[in-house]
Amino acid sequence: MKKRVAALFSCLVAFGVVGCGKSAEPEKQRVVNLMEINEISSMDSANAFDGGSFIAITQVMEGLYNLDEEDQPIPGVAAAEPEVSQDGLTYTVKLRENAKWSDGSTVVADDFVFAWQKVVDPEFGSNSSILISGIIKNAEAIIQGQKKISELGVKAVDDHTLEIQLEQPIPYFQSVLTFPTLFPQKREYVERAGKKYAQDSEHLLYNGPFELAEWDGTGQTWQYLKNLEYWEPTTTNVDKIAVQVVKETDLGVKLYENGELDRAVLSGEFSQQYQQDSAYTSSLDSWVHYLSLNQQKAGKETIFLNGNIRKALSLAIDKEHIVTNILKNGSQVLNGYIPAEFVRNPETQLDFRQENGELMVRDQVKARADWQLGMEELGLKEVEVSLVGSDQDENKGISEYLQFVLEEQFPGLTVKIQLMPEKNLLAAKEQGDYDILLTRSGPDYQDPLTFLDSYRTGNWGNSSGYSNQSYDQQLSEADALTTQVAKRWQAMLKAEQILVNDGAMVPLYQSANTALQRESLTGLVHHLFGPPNSYRKLQLN
Incomplete structure (x- = not known):
């Protein structure tokens, strides 16, 4: 009797109280197929230095601020606009308390301190340190080995308050804060992963709208899966983005026409050929x-x-x-x-x-x-x-x-x-x-x-x-x-x-930025600075 009750209970749980043998129709996964023209060179936000890597990092990581459709900074991990001192040298940023890493832990101010200190550490030798050299206090001196990394002008006042000191007033500093080089990294996770950190999708932690999957560090295909821990779950209705590197325009067009791509980048004769197509889209890059x-x-x-x-x-x-x-x-x-x-x-x-x-x-x-x-x-x-x-x-x-x-x-x-x-x-x-x-x-x-x-x-x-x-x-x-x-x-x-x-x-x-894009795919945001494409608001209709 107990076995029959247990079996009945299992059926009720598995099939949503529909009954054994009458399973509910599973909801179809929303999948978008995209192409990139370059491989990912690095997924370490503190060291990446190329467009392909920055595009990928931006989909799965998030900094203090994001860019909206008009390229204006809006809060990301930050809870609001920064408080700026009268002399323009001190920025105090409150962090939202519901920002999470993909392991369920909270994104805290020390995650930014750790990541930024890593960028300027001369032993790490970041390619991207030039972004904050001469901007954040003591960054250049630390890069040159003249000061300790602990003297960088960034401090975790508490778990949800970050204080940033600048060398001089920088009128565009909030836009700097949107760039992947200044994204956070969880100290404990990175130190535990050691040299394996960011070498493949299995050795990364994510706080953006997607998680990276099926990337082995050198491959020409990968996936973005919806991050269920992301603080703004209604950003996209897409469950998975499948990406492949396609360097030849004719191949990209063939894949698009065969239904294997939802967006194909155009150049050369193909741009002219499809200019009158309703799926044709073009905008100037920076x-x-x-x-x-x-x-x-x-x-x-x-x-x-x-x-x-x-x-x-x-x-x-x-x-x-x-x-x-x-x-x-x-x-x-x-x-x-x-x-x-x-x-x-x-x-x-x-x-x-x-x-x-x-x-x-x-x-x-x-x-x-x-x-x-x-x-x-x-x-x-x-x-x-x-x-x-x-x-x-x-x-x-x-x-x-x-x-x-x-x-x-x-x-x-x-x-x-x-x-x-x-x-x-x-x-x-x-x-x-x-x-x-x-x-x-x-x-x-x-x-x-x-x-x-x-x-x-x-x-x-x-x-x-x-x-x-x-x-x-x-x-x-x-x-x-x-x-x-x-x-x-x-x-x-x-x-x-x-x-x-x-x-x-x-x-x-x-x-x-010229491409063929299916009318059912909307919400791809194109930026004129920073990584050019953001998928966080993609909608598959």
Whole structure:
């Protein structure tokens, strides 16, 4: 009798009081299939340094603040706007008490202290430490080994109160707080995981709307599963996002047409072909695609230490050909380092790109003259250089065009193309193992300095070894003018003019986010700074 009662009870529990043999119809799981053009290089928020990794981290982790649809900071783990001292140097942030890690534990202020100290620890050697160097008090001194990590200007007043000290007032600091580098990490979990932390999806803890799954650290497929511990459970109605890396546009389109993708990134002929399709969507990015010209490789000076050689390359390239005949996806020619529609003059509201105008516009005659003069100064008649880029589809066509146009215009020049996965490209950049690097930069926060700072003398991100005293002086003036917004703006305008006109880097184009997207899929939020795509509000209708 007891066995029959137990069996009956099991049936009632399992089938929702429907009865044995009459199971309720299980609710269908809502699954979205997406593609990325690059692999994940690192899931350690304190060390990641590429777009693919930042996109992934943003889906499964959350910082003090998020960005809304208009790119304005809104509370994430923070319970409200920060309290800012009158001198602008101290930010006090209250944390929401219902923010949880995926193991059910509470996100506390020490999780931020631990993660930020890890970023500046010289023994850890974070790629991302430049984000807070010179911003959070003592960060630069700690990075240089001059102070202890415990002296970083961040303190857990209590479990739900974080106090942040700045080196100087930073008008855009709240937007900095939205970036993945400043996301929290649970001290106990990270220390217990040791070297295995963030090496795969099984050795991570999550506090964002999704959890990462089925990622082995190097693979080209992974999943985002809805995080049931997330403090805002109604953010998305999607249960799972299945992601695969697709680098060829034609393959992405085929997968979309076969129903295996719900969104396919477009470029080239496919962008033109589908422009009238109801599923076609396009918006301008703040990603700047450019050529980095390395001045020292393997301890030896390269031809790009010569200013005339650099300027020659800057003047030689037909950027209109790249966006019109190769990309064909709404990307725009860029004749400056700061992208359009990214940031405006705080007093006049004039767009930075519009105000600073077109710098180093194509001039084939001057390009050839500068090349000839530079080769004479170097005492060279022939030279071979490497052009290194990532192996995504669009870069193949761009690299081949650059090889053709540079060899055609410059006598004695041979260009060898090397395309590689994004992770390898980042290593080549960090090690300075290239002559010309076809690369891209996206803004970490909403201010021109997020781009300009990367070419400051000695900056970690300045892999090309570029140095210009006048440029550094303009940035130093901008640093000192944080409370004088008009003068600061002018200093940054002048800095960009010096940088681009000196041929420090060769801006090519500002990319567009162009894709085929099913009408049943809504809520994908596209940002103009920080990681470009957020899936937290995805809805599958």
